[in-house]
Amino acid sequence: MRTDRLLAVLLLLQRRGQVTAAEVARELEVSERTARRDLDALATAGVPVYALRGRGGGWRLVGGARTDLSGLTASEARALFLVAGPASVAAPGVKAALRKLVHALPEPFREQAEAAASSVVVDPRRWGAGPDGHRPPRFLDQLQDAVIRGVQVRLGYVDREGAETGRTVHPLGVVAKGPAWYLVSHTEAGRRTFRIDRVSSVDPTGDPVHRPEGFDLAESWRAIADEVDRRRTPLGARALCTPGELGVLRIAFGGRLEVGGAAADGRIEVVVRGHDEHVLAGELAALVDWVEVTGPAGVRDRLASIGSALVGRYA
Structure with a gap:
């Protein structure tokens, strides 16, 4: 520094x-x-x-x-x-x-x-449990240069299934998400995000980028990350938490915790997001002293099943 x-x-x-x-x-x-x-x-x-x-x-x-x-x-x-x-x-x-x-x-x-x-946003929270390597992807410099110069690029891209496609994009910014890098761009289909380590070729066209009016990379990335998080954790368990233990929930669930207002009895309304009812119920079962799950019914039923199994084994 x-x-x-x-x-x-x-x-x-x-x-x-x-x-x-x-x-x-x-x-x-x-x-x-x-x-x-x-x-x-x-x-x-x-x-x-x-x-x-x-x-x-x-x-x-x-x-x-x-x-x-x-x-x-x-x-x-x-x-x-x-x-x-x-x-x-x-x-x-x-x-x-x-x-x-x-x-x-x-x-x-x-x-x-x-x-x-x-041109750059750094988001330290990673998605998933991918590799921890810190070597920058091959085309990072070229894409960042296109962002700064404001020129469109012809992008070669390999999807998750290994199929390679080509498209012309308007680079708007690059984002470091944990160890991974992403390109935020405008395309004919609207705003799109590409993992830069899946980019196979970059060919600047020389044509100027069409930048949406009022575009802000940090704000745009927050919206993208929120949407991805919602897709990764589509299930929301509603619960009531004692105020003094809200910090425990923040530590346990991080960004998956949404904190609401106070209920009539003074407890705090929260939503804990997850992908699977069984896994989410297992996580919440450990917090039974401080958290009462109010919905959905599938999570409550799974919690009851976990409780019965624990009583049967340890009573």
Whole structure:
């Protein structure tokens, strides 16, 4: 993260002309001691920055506030803002500083830098129990480049059954979901999501992407993930939980738990989602001291069967 901070400090100097260690610390959400070390590091690395001592002092770039950062290449500018994107995992202070300072970039680089800043979402919660490998898929860079440049691509894609198809898509963003990567795109059939490790070929067409008005990658991904979760867990068991044990349910079920309002007796209405009545009943049976399942009937019947079996074996 230090490289990101140093770049952020450099752009902060470009924007303001003069900054204090306290201002840098506040912008990047670090200590003043860390901010001073970063400013010293820029000077040591040969960046033309110098300190003004005394009242009204601070740090300045040689040449004043209009020092040109045109030494950045287009790819470097894109990489810088890719790190700082609103949906990335960079530190909040670094993200905010770099986004505010986009106008410090040379004019030709601004549009793609801003596109890079919103091209990726990181969703740490994984789906299923797939491999833990962290090697990025083969065509990740090419697809991200298409997102940033805003060009359509001809996509070769292999489905779950191993059949390969081709289609032209409008890339809108890429998402890291646990160890897997997905492409969010617009197609003739509407919004579609593709696993990038199943992409077999990428051929940019040069035609511009048609981006839906008001499209936001993070919001779109939340809707996609919610829909996938609903399909993976179509069954919802309704229950009442004692307020003090709601935390236990959150730990046990995570994103499969939906919390409602309070019932007349003070207990909390909840819904626990799952795929199978038998498995879901087994999970809920362990929480019998705190949870009363009110529906559906199939889950309640299975819980009664589990109770009878336990009494028969352990009474």
